[in-house]
Amino acid sequence: MALGEVQWRVSTEKPIFSSPCVYRPGSVVFGSHDGMLRKVCCRSGEIVWAANLQVDKRASLQSLDSFEEFGDCLKVRDELFVLGIVQIQLEINELAFEAVLDLLSAVADVRDSQEVEQSAIGSILTAAEQDMVQDAAHNLQRLRDFRGNNYFVQFSVNQSEGEGEAVQFPTEENYVPDAILDHFTPVSKRTTWKQRYFVNEEFWGGHGFPVFLYIGGEGPLGPKAITNRTFIYYMAEQHRALLLALEHRFYGKSYPTVDMSTPNLMYLSSEQALADLAHFHSFVTDKYGLTDEKWVAYGGSYPGNLAAWVKLKFPALFAGTVASSAPVHAKTDFFEYMEVVGDGLRYFGGGECYHEVELAITQFAELMDGGDEGRKKVNELFKPCYPMTDEFDDSVFETSVMGAFQDIAQYNAIHEGVMTLSDVCEHFAKPGDAVGKLASFLEKTRVGDCLDSKFQGAPNGTVEVLSRDQFDGESSARQWVYQTCNEFGYFQTTTSVRSPFHALRAVTEANVGTEICKRVYDIDVAPDVAGANLDYGSLGIEVEGVTFPSGTIDPWHALAVQNSTDLHSYSSKAVFIEGTAHCADMYYPSERDSPQLQWAHKKIAARVEQYLQDRDYRHDVAATPLTPEEVEAVE
Numbered sequence: 001m002a003l004g005e006v007q008w009r010v011s012t013e014k015p016i017f018s019s020p021c022v023y024r025p026g027s028v029v030f031g032s033h034d035g036m037l038r039k040v041c042c043r044s045g046e047i048v049w050a051a052n053l054q055v056d057k058r059a060s061l062q063s064l065d066s067f068e069e070f071g072d073c074l075k076v077r078d079e080l081f082v083l084g085i086v087q088i089q090l091e092i093n094e095l096a097f098e099a100v101l102d103l104l105s106a107v108a109d110v111r112d113s114q115e116v117e118q119s120a121i122g123s124i125l126t127a128a129e130q131d132m133v134q135d136a137a138h139n140l141q142r143l144r145d146f147r148g149n150n151y152f153v154q155f156s157v158n159q160s161e162g163e164g165e166a167v168q169f170p171t172e173e174n175y176v177p178d179a180i181l182d183h184f185t186p187v188s189k190r191t192t193w194k195q196r197y198f199v200n201e202e203f204w205g206g207h208g209f210p211v212f213l214y215i216g217g218e219g220p221l222g223p224k225a226i227t228n229r230t231f232i233y234y235m236a237e238q239h240r241a242l243l244l245a246l247e248h249r250f251y252g253k254s255y256p257t258v259d260m261s262t263p264n265l266m267y268l269s270s271e272q273a274l275a276d277l278a279h280f281h282s283f284v285t286d287k288y289g290l291t292d293e294k295w296v297a298y299g300g301s302y303p304g305n306l307a308a309w310v311k312l313k314f315p316a317l318f319a320g321t322v323a324s325s326a327p328v329h330a331k332t333d334f335f336e337y338m339e340v341v342g343d344g345l346r347y348f349g350g351g352e353c354y355h356e357v358e359l360a361i362t363q364f365a366e367l368m369d370g371g372d373e374g375r376k377k378v379n380e381l382f383k384p385c386y387p388m389t390d391e392f393d394d395s396v397f398e399t400s401v402m403g404a405f406q407d408i409a410q411y412n413a414i415h416e417g418v419m420t421l422s423d424v425c426e427h428f429a430k431p432g433d434a435v436g437k438l439a440s441f442l443e444k445t446r447v448g449d450c451l452d453s454k455f456q457g458a459p460n461g462t463v464e465v466l467s468r469d470q471f472d473g474e475s476s477a478r479q480w481v482y483q484t485c486n487e488f489g490y491f492q493t494t495t496s497v498r499s500p501f502h503a504l505r506a507v508t509e510a511n512v513g514t515e516i517c518k519r520v521y522d523i524d525v526a527p528d529v530a531g532a533n534l535d536y537g538s539l540g541i542e543v544e545g546v547t548f549p550s551g552t553i554d555p556w557h558a559l560a561v562q563n564s565t566d567l568h569s570y571s572s573k574a575v576f577i578e579g580t581a582h583c584a585d586m587y588y589p590s591e592r593d594s595p596q597l598q599w600a601h602k603k604i605a606a607r608v609e610q611y612l613q614d615r616d617y618r619h620d621v622a623a624t625p626l627t628p629e630e631v632e633a634v635e
Contacts, residue, residue, distance in 0.1 A: 349425025
């Protein structure tokens with residue numbers, strides 16, 4: 001049998017799966033667990049291990065069949081789940097636990113999707129003895145890059161994999177050859193570097209047609225940003241626009257310096273990133289021979305900030321921008337985040353859900369404060385990865401607990417097959433004591449077989465993870481946390497009594513913000529949030545031609561422009577979307593979208609039309625009219 005043509009088998013009493021797999025270098029294979037699509041790399045000299053697990057057969061096949069371009073690499077039938085990758089040198093019928101450990105190592109390379117890691121480790125622990133994979137599982141747990149979304153605000157199209165039609169990729173990646181390291185140094189002293197960008201000319205009508213720019217943020221940028229996964233792609237088709245995406249400096253493969261040592265991070269700032277956008281505008285204009293073509297920029301989350309701020313700082317370069325879920329107000333103690341998570345629990349499960357979660361958290365906190373007996377019970381129920389020796393360790397552990405709720409709330413109901421806030425409320429409505437339900441909930445949602453609990457002093461402690469200063473094309477934790485320490489704060493705490501998580505006493509600004517900034521980056525002053533708010537205007541930003549979509553369920557909307565925000569110009573407008581989560585409007589429109597989200601897409605499209613046509617903003621062009629039923633649902 002030739003390399004690349006293998007028979008997929010599993011190590012069981014009898015083979016349960018057999019299908020030819022034709023390997024293509026660089027391709028991707030998919031598997032499904034609980035009806036949710038997961039991604040793992042398919043690399044040279046490796047095959048896929050399948051295990052017979054109970055999954056949603058219909059949803060799995062529907063999702064897998066949608067990926068036509070991977071048809072030669074993956075054909076899954078019946079109730080099978082593709083767990084990951086094992087070496088082809090292994091005997092196909094003797095995979096056993098060696099394959100499990102190889103799988104952990106391989107999946108660890110896929111750091112752009114915490115869902116991959118969660119699915120893989122959870123399924124492995126179902127298929128194998130836990131003591132065989134405990135150490136490897138803990139290493140995989142740390143690859144969530146500092147507790148996943150707890151500090152991150154990034155919109156990622158990777159999370160939408162498995163939904164809709166096959167991904168359509170644009171052209172190959174490109175690099176700006178003369179990106180400037182420091183835009184604010186004298187021209188004679190400037191040095192250059194190569195900044196990655198992507199181009200999609202699929203719909204472009206040529207000279208005279210608009211240019212749409214997707215702004216990259218605090219993570220690697222991929223070609224999917226400007227494919228049929230995103231709303232910007234949909235808009236480009238409507239307007240025959242040239243599609244571009246620029247990766248943010250210090251993320252992905254955009255390396256301005258040799259490493260991410262603290263002295264080099266001085267070049268990582270929103271101010272430099274905005275100047276990169278202006279330089280990129282000039283670069284593209286020269287490369288394509290553009291003259292008076294109109295540009296519209298799109299960004300979600302922190303890139304949403306950049307979308308608003310680039311229109312503020314370089315107003316002549318863009319006809320308008322769309323700043324989705326943009327936390328434009330910088331704040332150190334961001335206690336409102338967990339308040340909104342609580343509001344989401346109340347929205348989907350009523351007061352009963354809110355108070356049951358609050359009771360569970362309170363009982364957990366009582367155990368944490370209950371001396372040796374209480375800590376013994378915590379260890380039994382919640383399985384911390386390391387013994388906790390001080391308040392900083394407690395803060396890591398308690399952040400891991402609240403992080404499970406954060407991840408669900410931030411992306412609630414955006415992707416099919418993922419746990420939602422409604423599911424959370426359904427879980428906590430079951431009979432039983434509250435703290436026991438919290439333990440079983442965390443067992444379902446955690447990555448690995450233990451919860452993070454070490455601030456410093458372990459190979460995978462928080463400080464150790466954030467101190468890794470070598471570029472690898474994927475990591476983003478060190479860079480983003482530096483930006484929060486330097487400019488934005490955004491430290492999510494449980495200090496508000498309006499949050500059901502207020503009993504978590506260790507999750508304070510000092511523990512999850514100040515101390516990290518000091519130990520990792522030697523920053524012993526608070527983030528300059530006052531400077532950022534003064535420079536960019538915060539919620540009082542005086543900018544024209546910006547649309548600010550955000551969702552009522554998104555915890556970041558507390559720092560974003562809302563309907564009640566007093567905007568400076570008629571040409572800027574909030575689009576506040578009832579019942580939606582973080583950057584929900586940035587995904588490609590779907591028939592499954594709620595009436596509220598459909599309304600928002602129409603509203604945003606109408607605003608973009610205004611930017612391109614120079615219409616009178618005082619007489620706001622209505623989006624496509626909704627039916628009375630749709631209006632009632634939206635209102």
